[in-house]
Amino acid sequence: HPTQLGFQDAASPVMEELLHFHDHALMIVFLISTLVLYIIVAMVSTKLTNKYILDSQEIEIVWTILPAVILVLIALPSLRILYLMDEINDPHLTIKAMGHQWYWSYEYTDYENLGFDSYMVPTQDLTxxxxxLLESDHRMVIPMESPIRVLVSAEDVLHSWTVPSLGVKMDAVPxxxxxxAFIASRPGxxxxxxxxxxxxxxxxxxxVVEAVPLEYFENWSSLMLEDA
Structure with a gap:
């Protein structure tokens, strides 16, 4: 949506975890900001002062231990998601995505001759x-609810293969x-x-990634192989 704020709707389990972690971290930031704002307002508005307090062992212990605990509360779910993002178990389909200046090429390595280039559809050709700037002439079609592995590289310079709804961002390095890897949890x-x-x-x-039911994917791959 042109005026959309925030993240796109999650279309994979990893992206759902990322959204939950975002809400978790944002709540911690909100609580800290509220506490700091309250302390600032209290210090500015009060007329009470004590010029004899030069140090406080208790305060220094609290403001050292408390941030450490907060960082642990943020780090633990973050490390869990990093592990999930890096885990690749028995993919049903492997696709090689190559970055070029300025288009993508895809090769379905489980098939002998299934591959194509994907160029942007010019503005004057849009329906x-x-x-x-988001439509391509050939979509990367995948079966939904199946583990997909994507091998990413580049032919010339650095690129990055990124699909926010799937929680995927991988650098393409020559x-x-x-x-x-990802799993599309719904068609779309x-x-x-x-x-x-x-x-x-x-x-x-x-x-452009199009997730379809398995039987649709099989029909699509058969048609692509016939045209190859």
Missing amino acids: PGQFR GRLNQT VFYGQCSEICGANHSFMPI
Whole structure:
């Protein structure tokens, strides 16, 4: 949505965890900010002073231990999500995404000749309901509710394969093969963009992932193989 604030709706278990962690961390920040604001207002508005207090062992202990406890409360769920994001268990499908200046190419490594280039649809070619700078001529179609592994690399310069709704962001580095995984928990079309400045047309590298039921994916892959 043009006026949307905040995150996109989660379309994967990892993104749901990220949203929960965001709310958890934001609540801690809100409580700390409220406490600090109260202390500032109290100090400014009170007329009571004590010029003889130079130090306080108790206060120093509290304001050392309390921030440490708060940091632990933030770090523990964060480390758990980092582990979940890095875990890849028995993927049902592996796709290789290569970044180029300025388009993406996809190769379904479980098939012999299933691969294609994905270019942005120019503004003048858009149909009603399509999004400017976000539509591509070929979508990356995947089966929903299946573990998908994506191998990410680049042909020329640094790129970044990013789909916010799926909670995925992986750098594409020339000469290096990075991998990430996700599960699309519902059918739909999910949009992303290259998130690493890669040249003059950096903003013209959309990523479109379409999650469909397994039988639809099988029909799509059969048609793609026939056309290859």
